[in-house]
Amino acid sequence: MHIPFVSSPSSSLGIEWELELVDLQSRHLRCGATEILEDLRGKVGEEAAAKAKHELFESTIEVITGVCGSVPEALADLSGTVDPLRDLAERRGLGLMCSGTHPFSDYTTQRITTDDRYSRLVAQMQWLARRLLIFGVHVHVGVRSPAKAMPIVNALMSYIPHFLALSASSPYWKGTHTGLASSRSQIFESLPTAGLPYPLHDWAAFEQFMETLVTSGTIETIREVWWDIRPHPNFGTVELRICDGLPTLMEIGAVAALAQCLVDRMNTQLDRGYTLPAPHRWVVQENKWRAARYGLDAEIVVDDHGGVRPVRTEIEDLVDDLLPVARRLGCAEELGSVHRILADGASHARQETAARRAGGDLTAVVDTLLAEMNMGRPVTPG
Secondary structure, eight states, X not given: OOOOOOOOOXXXXXXXXXXXXXXXXTOSBOOOHHHHHHHHHHHHOHHHHTTEXXXXXXXXXXXXXXXXXXXXXXXXXXXXXXXXXXXXXXXXXXXXXXXXXXXXXXXXXXXXXXXXXXXXXXXXXXXXXXXXXXXXXXXXXXXXXXXXXXXXXXXXXXXXXXXXXXXXXXXXXXXXXXSOSBHHHHHHTTSTTEESOOOOOSHHHHHHHHHHHHHTTSOSSXXXXXXXXXXXXXXXXEEEOOOBOOSSHHHHHHHHHHHHHHHHHHHHHHHTXXXXXXXXXXXXXXXXXXXXXXXXXXXXXOSTTOOEEEHXXXXXXXXXHHHHXXXXXTOHHHHHHHHHHHHHOOHHHHHHHHHHHTTTOTHHHHHHHHHHHHHTSOXXXX
């Protein structure tokens, strides 16, 4: 099976941000995507409105950037779409926010978007699909050659706990504290073609594996492979899908800068003839679980002998190591925001603080997330 790879300029960037539509009175999720998207076309025109689209549920709108050259450009692109969406939502008594899960809305009360693709998904996956009331951020980074795609995907698996710990924002599910920093990651990986990528050593192995999945009827197209990190042939990118929904532009900038710098460095190493290291699957699986369970308080496995280090320390060292790359790419400020997340806590911790201060009232969590979305930065616990 030949899969064309549309090469991209090295380290070009694209971001996808899944937003929740929240009733400002009840703080529950509420349908409204179709009407808002129709009004957006009338307000900004077809081309600009194409950067906002439907998702599985009518209470979700996904905002996407164009192909950007830098993190600041991507953040400005997102803002240019979110700002008119926010105005249109507020006219309907709705607010925009983002978190890995809504703290208390029940998926059984939400309407699935009318679309053949989503209908097929639900028909095939049944309960697994119907409960996918979850929200994430996806970061695409361009690579020039399919020969580089799989080595970079494999090497990025070492950093799954870093991205998940920084973004973990789903401690609550249907009104219950799950005990996890990221319940979203566990819900999503229940799909048979989601979760950790298979370690495929080159593009030919990827093509062969995709052919097997299509021939066996497991998938209809390669779009139905939703790995935490995957190559995206049509865009010519490596796509990081591991992140929980991020409430603020500042946090999106931080993880986007981290992703762009890592891929750029790996791209350079491949050009120089280096072989990128690929971690053992058991280490990746264990570290993903630890980040999902404990967030930034996780201790992750750092060698084949079971040695561990705090993920915070690993992230701090990584940011310092990548700073020269970030300066060259024009995202040093955004990469530095990783330190702000480490200081203030990831979203799951901020949500838990808001709930605790409100005596367990989870509407306070929604109010915090709405405020953070509007401000573009985390609400600092005080």
